[in-house]
Amino acid sequence: MNVNRMGSKEKTKVLVVYYSQTGQLRNVLGHLVQPLLKAPDVDVVFEELVPERPYPFPWTLSSFFDALPDCIDSTVQKVMPLKADTAVSWDLIILGYPAWFLRPAPPIQAFLASEPAQKLFRGKPVVTVAACRGMWIMAQEQIKRGLEKAQGVLTDHVAVVDQGNAVASIVTTVRWMLTGNKGAWLGLFPPAGIHPDEIQRCSRFGDALLTALRQPTWPSQRPYLRGLGAVKVDPRLIASEKIGHAFLRFFGRALAHAGPAGSWRRRIVLGLFLALFIPLIVVMVPIRMVLLRALQPLLRTRLHSLKRQFEEPSGSDESSGNPLTNL
Ligand SMILES: Cc1cc2nc3c(=O)[nH]c(=O)nc-3n(C[C@H](O)[C@H](O)[C@H](O)COP(=O)(O)O)c2cc1C
Known part of the structure; x- marks a missing residue:
């Protein structure tokens, strides 16, 4: 050394x-x-x-x-x-x-x-x-x-x-x-x-x-x-990460504004978040797969370059x- x-x-x-x-x-x-x-x-x-x-x-x-x-x-x-x-x-x-x-x-x-x-x-x-x-x-x-x-x-x-x-x-x-x-x-x-x-x-x-x-x-x-x-990098996950990132930022801020952990206002926002978050994951996965398959010819070059960039x-x-x- x-x-x-x-x-x-x-x-x-x-x-x-x-x-x-x-x-x-x-x-x-x-x-x-x-x-x-x-x-x-x-x-x-x-x-x-x-x-x-x-x-x-x-x-x-x-x-x-x-x-x-x-x-x-x-x-x-x-x-x-x-x-x-x-x-x-x-x-x-x-x-x-x-x-x-x-x-x-x-x-x-x-x-x-x-x-x-x-x-x-x-x-x-x-x-x-x-x-x-x-x-x-x-x-x-x-x-x-x-x-x-x-x-x-x-x-x-x-x-x-x-x-x-x-x-x-x-x-x-x-x-x-x-x-x-x-x-x-x-x-x-x-x-x-x-x-x-x-x-x-x-x-x-x-x-x-x-x-x-x-x-x-x-x-x-x-x-x-x-x-x-x-x-x-799995190119199919890039869009999910970008959408999820913005979604989580929005709810993270909403939770913080609602009050301290355990407060009833925060619990309400958390309930709302869970009611949207879980269906979003369940619905997004198949939609994403179908969309990506359909759009693959158009997106291939862009996704390939993003994959290389993130790697x-x-x-x-x-x-x-x-x-x-x-x-
Ligand atoms: C609150 C929380 C959120 C997490 N979010 C993600 C995530 O967004 N992406 C991911 O790949 N793993 C996520 N994980 C899993 C962690 O990255 C990691 O695999 C797990 O916590 C074990 O790591 P450690 O014991 O070495 O800290 C999350 C875990 C926790 C506790």
Whole structure:
């Protein structure tokens, strides 16, 4: 690392900042950085973000949707002071986040908007890692804006998503969040969350990062995770994410204006929200499929270019053609 790159004996310093409620993302990050943890020339420091107002797990239906206003307004939640030293010149920062209501989870938003984050990210290479059900596109756009503001340099993005198709994972995630039960269900639904094999395979990203960090050219030749299937955007979900994002912003604001969590006005707005939200999901999925099939010839080029845009910088290619691993 620094010994190769800059001729000094200092170890390469990697900071892993994350928030993970059930520990799933922590597990993903643990496998991802395994090769770095084993490397004698790298120091890895983990910084788990702790929200000032913790979220319950399992959730009740109302506490789950009461988290929506926190996701819409990044100033509502705060995080405990960091343990990591913001004055240290980190060679790489890995920022891990789960998506909540198509946005980064509130502790991540709170952290990104904080003063220490502005110091921490300035001029530093950053790899973002989303571990979620599968709808992270809009969340990552928000992360990109936050990093840009803090002058962080996004080198790569990894998204690791739940097993099962988009519809099944809505059911399995909601059941998991509301009951704590992750198991397969009714012979119809797979276990909730990311498949354990997928989590194990994340060490391939750590291998590529280790090779990259040891190059004298780090971090100028980014991205480093191309060819490893770091992300995969389903073009059919792009429209759903954009519509859902605007819909959730509207209701998040309405909930916040209605009053504090538990107040009767807020309960009424929440009831209205649920009465619209659940039918919207049930109705939107088949309508979206029919519309997309009908309009595919017209939309193909546009969707393809959006897919490529949202998959930047690391891409969905799985050919393992990462040039650095062959050095
Ligand atoms: C309130 C809430 C909202 C969520 N919304 C989304 C979402 O919009 N998109 C998505 O892919 N996953 C969503 N999820 C699932 C999370 O991204 C993640 O998979 C799950 O919370 C487990 O992550 P963790 O235990 O590592 O924090 C949501 C979870 C919660 C608790």
